[in-house]
Amino acid sequence: MNNYFEKNIFVNHEGPIAKGKKAADKGLGYEKSISGCGLTGLISKNRTRLSGKAIVESLCLMNDRGNGLGAGYAAYGIYPGFKDFYAFHIMYDAPSVRWTAEEFLKANYHIEKIEEIPTFPVKAIAISPLLVRYFIKPLKEKLAGDVNESDFVVNSVMKINSEIDGAYVFSSGKNMGAFKGVGNPCDIAEFFRIEDYEGYIWTAHTRFPTNTPGWWGGAHPFTLLDWSIVHNGEISSYGINKRYLEMFGYKLTLLTDTEAAAYMLDLLIRRHGLDIATACTVLAAPFWKNIDNMDEQKKEALTALRLAYGSALLNGPFSLLFGHSNGLVGINDRIKLRPLVAATKNDLVYMASEESAIRAICPSPDKVWTPRAGEPVIVELNK
Amino acid sequence: MFKSLAPPEYLATIDQVKCIRCKRCIQNCGWSVYSWGGDKVLIDTSKCVKCLRCYHYCPEEAIQILDNPVKFKNNAYWGYNNIRNLKRQAETGGIPLTGMGSDLPYPILFDNLLIDACQVTNPSIDPLREPMELRTYLGKKPASVEFEKGKDGKLKLKTKMPPQIKINLPLIFSPMSYGSISLNAQKVLAIAAKECGILMNTGEGGLHEDLLPYRDSIIVQVASGRFGVNPDYLNAGVAVEIKIGQGAKPGIGGHLPGEKIPLEVARTRMIPVGTDAISPAPQHDIYSIEDLKQLIYAIKEATDYKPVSVKIAAVHNVAAIASGIVRAGADIIYLDGFRGGTGAAPSIIRDHLGIPIEHAIAAVDDRLRQEGIRNEASIIAAGGIRSSADAAKAIALGADAVAIATAALTTMGCTICGKCYTGNCSWGITTQRPELTARLDPEIFAERLINLVHAWEHELKEILGALGINAVDSLRGNRERLRGVGLDTQTLDILGVKPAGR
Ligand code: SF4
Ligand code: SF4
Numbered sequence A: 001m002n003n004y005f006e007k008n009i010f011v012n013h014e015g016p017i018a019k020g021k022k023a024a025d026k027g028l029g030y031e032k033s034i035s036g037c038g039l040t041g042l043i044s045k046n047r048t049r050l051s052g053k054a055i056v057e058s059l060c061l062m063n064d065r066g067n068g069l070g071a072g073y074a075a076y077g078i079y080p081g082f083k084d085f086y087a088f089h090i091m092y093d094a095p096s097v098r099w100t101a102e103e104f105l106k107a108n109y110h111i112e113k114i115e116e117i118p119t120f121p122v123k124a125i126a127i128s129p130l131l132v133r134y135f136i137k138p139l140k141e142k143l144a145g146d147v148n149e150s151d152f153v154v155n156s157v158m159k160i161n162s163e164i165d166g167a168y169v170f171s172s173g174k175n176m177g178a179f180k181g182v183g184n185p186c187d188i189a190e191f192f193r194i195e196d197y198e199g200y201i202w203t204a205h206t207r208f209p210t211n212t213p214g215w216w217g218g219a220h221p222f223t224l225l226d227w228s229i230v231h232n233g234e235i236s237s238y239g240i241n242k243r244y245l246e247m248f249g250y251k252l253t254l255l256t257d258t259e260a261a262a263y264m265l266d267l268l269i270r271r272h273g274l275d276i277a278t279a280c281t282v283l284a285a286p287f288w289k290n291i292d293n294m295d296e297q298k299k300e301a302l303t304a305l306r307l308a309y310g311s312a313l314l315n316g317p318f319s320l321l322f323g324h325s326n327g328l329v330g331i332n333d334r335i336k337l338r339p340l341v342a343a344t345k346n347d348l349v350y351m352a353s354e355e356s357a358i359r360a361i362c363p364s365p366d367k368v369w370t371p372r373a374g375e376p377v378i379v380e381l382n383k
Numbered sequence B: 001m002f003k004s005l006a007p008p009e010y011l012a013t014i015d016q017v018k019c020i021r022c023k024r025c026i027q028n029c030g031w032s033v034y035s036w037g038g039d040k041v042l043i044d045t046s047k048c049v050k051c052l053r054c055y056h057y058c059p060e061e062a063i064q065i066l067d068n069p070v071k072f073k074n075n076a077y078w079g080y081n082n083i084r085n086l087k088r089q090a091e092t093g094g095i096p097l098t099g100m101g102s103d104l105p106y107p108i109l110f111d112n113l114l115i116d117a118c119q120v121t122n123p124s125i126d127p128l129r130e131p132m133e134l135r136t137y138l139g140k141k142p143a144s145v146e147f148e149k150g151k152d153g154k155l156k157l158k159t160k161m162p163p164q165i166k167i168n169l170p171l172i173f174s175p176m177s178y179g180s181i182s183l184n185a186q187k188v189l190a191i192a193a194k195e196c197g198i199l200m201n202t203g204e205g206g207l208h209e210d211l212l213p214y215r216d217s218i219i220v221q222v223a224s225g226r227f228g229v230n231p232d233y234l235n236a237g238v239a240v241e242i243k244i245g246q247g248a249k250p251g252i253g254g255h256l257p258g259e260k261i262p263l264e265v266a267r268t269r270m271i272p273v274g275t276d277a278i279s280p281a282p283q284h285d286i287y288s289i290e291d292l293k294q295l296i297y298a299i300k301e302a303t304d305y306k307p308v309s310v311k312i313a314a315v316h317n318v319a320a321i322a323s324g325i326v327r328a329g330a331d332i333i334y335l336d337g338f339r340g341g342t343g344a345a346p347s348i349i350r351d352h353l354g355i356p357i358e359h360a361i362a363a364v365d366d367r368l369r370q371e372g373i374r375n376e377a378s379i380i381a382a383g384g385i386r387s388s389a390d391a392a393k394a395i396a397l398g399a400d401a402v403a404i405a406t407a408a409l410t411t412m413g414c415t416i417c418g419k420c421y422t423g424n425c426s427w428g429i430t431t432q433r434p435e436l437t438a439r440l441d442p443e444i445f446a447e448r449l450i451n452l453v454h455a456w457e458h459e460l461k462e463i464l465g466a467l468g469i470n471a472v473d474s475l476r477g478n479r480e481r482l483r484g485v486g487l488d489t490q491t492l493d494i495l496g497v498k499p500a501g502r
Helices: A016-026 A053-060 A095-108 A149-163 A185-192 A238-247 A258-271 A276-283 A288-292 A296-308 A355-359 B024-028 B053-057 B080-092 B183-196 B209-217 B231-236 B263-269 B289-302 B318-327 B357-370 B388-397 B406-410 B442-467 B489-495
Strands: A035-044 A071-076 A086-092 A109-116 A130-138 A167-171 A176-181 A201-209 A222-224 A227-233 A318-324 A327-332 A341-345 A348-352 A367-369 A377-380 B010-014 B034-036 B041-043 B063-067 B113-115 B136-138 B147-149 B155-157 B165-167 B171-173 B218-222 B239-243 B254-256 B277-279 B308-313 B332-336 B378-382 B401-404 B482-484
Touching: A035 A053, A035 A227, A035 A318, A035 A327, A035 A355, A053 A071, A053 A185, A053 A201, A053 A355, A071 A185, A071 A227, A086 A095, A086 A176, A095 A109, A095 A130, A095 A149, A095 A167, A130 A149, A149 A167, A167 A176, A167 A222, A176 A185, A176 A222, A201 A227, A201 A318, A201 A327, A222 A258, A227 A258, A238 A258, A238 B357, A258 A276, A258 A318, A276 A296, A276 A327, A276 A377, A288 A296, A296 B155, A327 A348, A341 A355, A348 A355, A348 A377, B010 B041, B024 B034, B024 B053, B053 B063, B113 B388, B113 B442, B136 B378, B171 B183, B171 B442, B183 B209, B183 B406, B183 B442, B209 B218, B218 B231, B231 B289, B239 B289, B239 B332, B289 B308, B289 B318, B308 B318, B318 B332, B318 B357, B332 B357, B357 B378, B357 B388, B357 B489, B378 B388, B388 B401, B388 B442, B388 B482, B401 B406, B406 B442, B482 B489
Parallel strands: B171 B401, B218 B239, B239 B308, B308 B332, B332 B378, B378 B401
Antiparallel strands: A035 A201, A035 A348, A071 A176, A071 A201, A086 A130, A086 A167, A109 A130, A222 A227, A227 A318, A318 A327, A327 A377, A341 A348, A341 A367, B010 B063, B034 B041, B113 B482, B136 B165, B147 B155, B254 B277
16 A cells, blocks of 8 residues: 555556556466455436435445445436546556556547546545546547447557556546545545535445455446446456456456456447346356246247356356446346345335445335345336 | 297286186186186286286186386386387387377376365355256357347347257267277267266267167267268267367377278278278368368258367367367367377377377467457367366366266276277277177166266366356356466466466
8 A cells, every 4th residue: 555656646656556457467467356345326217316425324334344445436427517428537656657648548539628536635545546537539530430439438448457557547438437446435435525426326335355455446336438337246257257358359457356247248238239137147147957947939048148158157256236327237146145135215226235224325215125146136217 | 939028017926825716817808818727827927918807807816917027127218118119119110009098207287287266255155055057068159149029028039059069067978989999888988978968979980870879969970081971970960070180199090900890890880891991190181271171061061060070189289270170160179188098009109299188278278269269169178087177177278078088988997008909908898809898788887987977077066166156157268266386387378377376
């Protein structure tokens, strides 16, 4: 942690962010970060923008599920004034890195606005990277021919994260953003003034990393384009999930397997065109013994999914929430080795690691239930 | 007669006090080591191969087969076998033959790889309480699948799936032809394959009609000799395999001498009785990759598009070759490492050509991934798989399934004596002599082989459980769960495995 620079005091690139990147580049030197966690999320189906106060309260109730080495928040609907621009949140180890990244951005994007992400001094957070956000749009000429805009943005994120040492894009969607860092949930919330943002979907996460020191980039939510993921678990199939994703050009540079889950969703939903429910049956595939007993049509469909996407199965304990521009989804691994509880109240749906985290902000829900293993809870925003 | 200057490898000895003169050893030895001397058993120890049949059938424990204590003078460089082969070549002018896989002390990578297990941060899974999936499908997989919403709003598959072979666990039996092994040995394999929901492979010897009831568990092979190949044969099994090479003898063909071609073998191979069955070194219609493509598609046309497997020996450039084979349309690529077994091969070839299967799996899996075509074919790894641990390691390195032959034969009595090429196997396995093959009762020995497969199945489930994963899909290519001990950096790099402690 000493390697972080205090705001405006810069240290060399042996800082944790750069370190993480180099390790990943070597491939074999990569060390997977394993962690236990707590997560919570909520969505207003009617798109009522809610202050971050509730989600902070819900997360802070689960302080004991983390160890103060990482927490974060993601929110949708927070940048209505810039909703047509990609909001890049980037963390830098040093200002020199910032210039390199900005040169790259300028060469490829129209930049509507650049500003440092507002932060407020918190005693417990003595040091932090330089945090900057950009509202940008790919330059028209860069999208000539059949270049897909999303692919272009994803490639930019991959490029900055894997090639510019000491720079990390930790949020890249439209009208949404992630805020995360090393610290406990309340301190991180205060640091970013989470209460000042208003969004209709919120996810949050507290982290309990067990083998690598917490570092800013490794905290959740993990995001790519409009996807944001908070994840509790350890994906025991990480090795093959990573190699599978690499076949499709994804570069896994972070130290958490949550990244694999995020890219997997991007691959399945955005690139292969599966709907969310089907993508969930890939991540937490039903057992063969169940598939064998299904009617022919379903059996054929699920067999094909398992054959094509065997390497995409996330095997091992997990519960995860993923937010996207149209909704929120919660899902467990195929034998439910990690907790997940859901509840509804009017147009609000809550999902969290613990029921108490929901009741802390919604004392009398209309309905509370425990989703079954591998069965996703899919909530969509009303049109 | 001039006594051979190559001293016998073994000393067969009988304790004359214990011996009750039952003559069972005489009857049992396929190599005629023993004969009756009127009042006691006589021993011609130069013929002994230490297959241990006599030992097992001696009721009195009177027999001991010792390594001949008379050896050439110890020499770290001129080993016993070097000198012995020189003497034999001096006497015969021929190429010393051998059977089974190479026994030379090359490094064994499997023994330098360890598998991970869960502790605390992720739970291990108890295979006795939780489902544990080993089911594997061999064949091309689509890169992605498309659906259309059915009338009922439910998922309906739009993608046309390529043909698949379902096996209950990622293990099959390697090809062994009728001719190289006995029909009874093939029947043992067929019965066990059917019972276990896996596959056997005819090898290049045609398909005997007795095996037809097991056709749903059989891959038929087409090799350079084209023995027994006709449209019915091609369509008889669940897939067709084109054999290009064999790990024990890459780049060379096969030669089954006329003495081993009795009527039944001749009929099955569709050649005259007593003629030598020669498999040329290359397939004479495959001199390049485009020729292979034509054969693959000719077979697909002839079989209404059954999966086609291509078997190659693991050689230095295996990754590029495999990529070519996949691009030529193969559904399965079968890699046979240099430790792979054989019925007969020149020892100079067996012991010095090819590369280990561990390197080959890693190189091929990497290459196919780099080219984005790993889904286009399943990889079967063979060549010295000794245990379920070897199988698990092979799968973690990137294989879809493994194939075993030697391990399967040991359940039939084989002691890996390596003298299969003589055609005298006392256990009735690699022989066509009726008095020997009659010993191998297919039903009885199939039980033993089935036991072995089930035992490995249980072990694989335990390994998955310890890894905290409940489907073999999550082990396949998951090198993150392997660690190397005592391997150099470059080998680790090739295998894509971290050293233990990292
Ligand atoms: S089998 Fe044993 S007891 Fe019988 S003759 Fe041979 S050595 Fe003697
Ligand atoms: S099959 Fe027979 S001859 Fe061949 S190694 Fe085994 S026991 Fe020896």
